[in-house]
Amino acid sequence: MKEILVISGKGGAGKTSLTAALAGLMAPCVLVDCDVDAADLHLLLQPKVQETHPFISGQEPVLDASRCVGCGRCEELCRFEAIRLSPAGQPGFVPGACEGCGVCADHCPAEAIAMTPRQCGEWHRSTTSAGTMIHARLFPGAENSGKLVAAIRKTAKETALAQGCDFLLSDGPPGIGCPVIASLSGVDFALLVTEPSVSGLHDLRRIIELVRGFEVDFQVVINKADIHPAMTADIEDFCQSQRIDVAGKISYSRLFVETLRRGHTVMAHPGSEPEQEIMALWKHLSSLKAFQKTPNNDKETKA
């Protein structure tokens, strides 16, 4: 089983549209949406939710107001601006600011604060036409997005192995922070989606630096390549200078938005330009070593 991640650095480069299109070509596969705070893959793959589970991770403080003496020690020690004192000196916890370190509880002289397990979101196991999909919703402003990503990847991996699938396909989050790092560690191949713009190239350079740190095999795909041919050429030159292979180019097409509005992918339109370009991309990818079927290797027996 090979774990393939679609990732971009910059948001809106086309990760989800490309992931959904590739899913049909890799089917039967297992899908995982690692963009847990703004998951969108389900809008294209129309999963039927089979199971929903709470995601409990880390802790949050709870105040016992009857014990609080209003000394303000908690507010003074908190490094996250997560505590604001009322005029009477009682702490209020700022939504989305607490990182769950427990310093306020551990050092409250009146023992008025307790740390309790925190539900940060929920995750689902669903079925789609391409295979099982694991997806999640991190609660607004919640911490621990990286841990939620790690948890759903683990479930997805176990599912893929149990079902004997050749591929686990991940739709990655934007950026280079904790959910991206959690999406990237240990995958077999990362497909870096970029677009021909100054922002696209800038963000590509940063994500490449990150991916190289993980020693993950990767290639680049240039989406909306014809929007700015000179910038596309700059990206190709940059990749060549870095000895990075460009796996394919996809032209800007209204068909992406039109099919999205109808809740399916461009692959439902055989012969269209996007369908042809994605088929060519898949032909290239499926010839790569990272995409070759593996017999039960030690990684699988361990899991």
Next chain:
Amino acid sequence: MKVAVASGKGGTGKTTVSLALAAAAETPCLLLDCDVEEPNCHLFTSAEPWRTEGVDVLVPEFLGEGCDGCGSCVRSCRFNALAGFGRKVMVFAEMCHACGGCVLACPHGALREIPYPIGRLEFRHAEGFELITGVMNVGYAMAPPLIRQLKTHLPTSGLAVLDCPPGTSCSMVTSVRDCDFVVLVTEPTPFGLHDLRLAVETLAELKLPCGVIVNRAEPGVPLIHDYCQEAGLPILLEIPLSRQIAETCSAGGGLLDACPDLKEPLQALLAQTLPGLLAGRSVAS
């Protein structure tokens, strides 16, 4: 007035709108690029930084002397950033949330805090406004400390625009917190609508007022309008779907270069619409 420009979905045009707002402003404006993982505002100005400031967090360093192997520090850490081996403690700085709990927990003074670099702030005199960009070091996972440091440069009065990271998790919340108004930039696609709903839900929890800019707007696609009407959200501006805008911005140009007609509506947004909405809100509350 502190105006945050956010969106659930990435790539909807937050940076384009932030830069256009800052460029159109008739009063002095400070633009903060809070998308510290992938900051882009500086790519649209030719100005070089006139000042750069390193940003550190405080992580523990094990001093050794005094440690009796009691394990208080290891037990106090909820992030598994410390491991104890007898009278020796190992620190995993990249796991550390810099809460300071371990140093407080050690009864023997065997730990102290030392700076750990996580990124930098870059200050630029851009064309018509000041820009401060947060840049997180590649490989570091946690953006909020850098965003908090960036936001210490917010002025107490005057206009500030904050270009926020995508999503609805801690980085976005840290960026929008304590702003006066949040401008949500979206596009009329199911992705845009879905992520707009998530962002609106998040801002409701934070009790922050917001309005919507529809980017890549197309006549006859009511998706966002229908939702905004239902949710009682004002549509502040529509930016038309245009290949010319896409091409100009791809090459590092601004929205107002491609579409000078938008300057007046953006000025009206800053000078009239947003102050009006905020005044109405304070009367209502």
